[in-house]
Amino acid sequence: MLLQLLINGIVNGAIYALVALGFAIVYNTTRIFHIAYAVIYMVAPYFVYTFFDKLGFNIWISAILAIILTIVVSLVMELIVYKPLSKKNSSGNVIMISSIGLMIIAINLVALFYGNDTKILHRDISDSIRFGQLIITYSQLLQFGGSLLLITGFIFFLKFSKFGIKTRAMRDDEPLCRVFALDTFRFRNYLFALSAVFAGTGGILVAWDVGMDPYVGMPMLLNAIVALIIGGVGKFHAPIVGGFIIGILQSVVIWKFSANWMEGVTFTLLILFLVFRPQGLFGEKQRLV
Amino acid sequence: MAETILHIENLSKAFVRSIKTARKKDAIEKISLLNHLDLTVEKGKITALIGGNGSGKTTLFNIINGFLDADQGSIKFINGRIHELLGKKPDTIARLGLGRSFQDNHIFDELSILENMLVAGKETFGETPFVSLFSPGRNRKIEKQKTERAKTIIENIFGSGNYFWQHKAEKAKNLSHGQRRILGLLRIFMADFKLVLLDEPTTGVNPEFFQSITDILNRMVNENKMSVFLIEHNMGFVKQVAHNCHFIHDGCIRASGTPAEVIDNPLVRNTYLGF
Known part of the structure; x- marks a missing residue:
């Protein structure tokens, strides 16, 4: 029983890690608290729903088209809201409030077109593999494999490619990047696109398993943010570890208490971290003066 | 001349900046x-x-x-x-x-000394993720040239076997204030x-x-x-x-x-x- 829950926890953790990493790509480099990221996570499966269920495309083609459209949504957010605000040197709070507004508008739009009810992508029960007592569904395998592939790919990319070096440089010191001729606003477009790939993939993988409604984004975003904070803000590998910790912890909570306590325990962990180790697991203490 | x-x-x-005057009226101070x-x-x-x-x-x-x-x-x-x-x-x-x-x-605190040198440069190659992903050959060639260049720059000033080149993989945040200052100046040569x-x-x-x-x-x-x-x-x-x-x-x-x-x-x- 424990092992089964552990497996479920690791699969959920992989999704949290994936989504949190996408959030970190934007937050660590631009310091934008991208609340509307919840929408990116939520719209991607709706695009799949349109192509796959309504128009009858092949599932892989639907997924690829959906990711492309999700990237477009992410870029539209950056270009019409974040970029003008950043150019005016608006404070982080102003940008965050606008981001919340953006999220609400987008959720309402989706609810208007698709309705508030839960949609499912496919009706058949997922096949599963049995190892004695343990059951792993194909959906879970897909979630775990997909997340792991993107995460490890990105980590190598970050470490060894020139784009990766520039991403880390931007995380460390944005004005300095501009002094060395990096067009930071153009670079941000790539970062927003990349984060959309992460959130969109996560959203589609989860929706394939359990379906979606217009409000699935926010709980996932909160988990991702907790993962980011307990891992350590400003590090790219930190949200991955944070994501797995939350996933496994939530499974244990479901086993010992009940699913109702899941969120409560997650946020208790967040507050404990903020009080006793605000820099997160991998963060370093900031000098006060 | x-x-x-x-x-x-x-x-x-x-x-x-706008300030409040004694009579509580908003005024502008220039x-x-x-x-x-x-x-x-x-x-x-x-x-x-x-x-x-x-x-x-x-x-x-x-x-x-x-x-x-x-x-x-x-x-x-x-x-x-x-x-x-x-x-x-x-x-x-x-x-x-x-x-x-x-x-x-x-x-760039979290970048190594060498990466601090490599990231400076006017060429935009590798700024897009796709180019970075799909032309590793050309990428590696440019990277190698730049690494060679960084080595020459550092050795011109400090001679061979110097501290900076020996510690090129070390994160820049571990350097002393003066060393960081010098790294900042050396980096300018790259650009x-x-x-x-x-x-x-x-x-x-x-x-x-x-x-x-x-x-x-x-x-x-x-x-x-x-x-x-x-x-x-x-x-x-x-x-x-x-x-x-x-x-x-x-x-x-x-x-x-x-x-x-x-x-x-x-x-x-x-x-x-x-x-």
Whole structure:
């Protein structure tokens, strides 16, 4: 029983890690608290729903088209809201409030077109593999494999490619990047696109398993943010570890208490971290003066 | 008459803030920092800018490299063609060949020493994720050339078997303040700038590094044909390295000439140096 829950926890953790990493790509480099990221996570499966269920495309083609459209949504957010605000040197709070507004508008739009009810992508029960007592569904395998592939790919990319070096440089010191001729606003477009790939993939993988409604984004975003904070803000590998910790912890909570306590325990962990180790697991203490 | 690389004319900048007056009415307080400033930087020379705290030295640098807007005036950067710098973005200005360093240490803390060198450079190759992903061959070639270049630059100053190259994989945050300062200067060589603005290169640096910094500045001008425009408070250092010197006070240039002339100027002595 424990092992089964552990497996479920690791699969959920992989999704949290994936989504949190996408959030970190934007937050660590631009310091934008991208609340509307919840929408990116939520719209991607709706695009799949349109192509796959309504128009009858092949599932892989639907997924690829959906990711492309999700990237477009992410870029539209950056270009019409974040970029003008950043150019005016608006404070982080102003940008965050606008981001919340953006999220609400987008959720309402989706609810208007698709309705508030839960949609499912496919009706058949997922096949599963049995190892004695343990059951792993194909959906879970897909979630775990997909997340792991993107995460490890990105980590190598970050470490060894020139784009990766520039991403880390931007995380460390944005004005300095501009002094060395990096067009930071153009670079941000790539970062927003990349984060959309992460959130969109996560959203589609989860929706394939359990379906979606217009409000699935926010709980996932909160988990991702907790993962980011307990891992350590400003590090790219930190949200991955944070994501797995939350996933496994939530499974244990479901086993010992009940699913109702899941969120409560997650946020208790967040507050404990903020009080006793605000820099997160991998963060370093900031000098006060 | 020597060639000019930077020509500033009639530059004014005021900072405006709203304040509450005694009668609780909102009023606007205008602090005029630069006042019809004219200044010329000669090509191939080291030019120093001296002046008291708050006299607008760093603001002038921020306007030149595009971080701040000016209220009026013109800044001409002459590098083959004449470019008007006002109204351009910092990264565009950097691409034209004008670089700068900061007063406080700006360094990519989490990047290694070598990566700090590699990330500087005007070429945009590898900025897009797809190119980075799909042409690893060309990528590696450029990377190798740049690594070789970084090695040459460091060895030219410190000789082979030096500290920086031996610790090239170490994160830059582990360096001392003076070493970070020097890394910041070495990094400028990677970018092929024609004019560099250095904001207080010796501040907070152990005097034992002064000789290295002097070597670096001389190499920039003599070997790499750069022009240097620097802000400095250390008059001994200014006398030692600079060819020309300007004194800024009350928002415009009040004295120009060789460092010795400017430092002997009675106005400079009375208002700034105080002896």
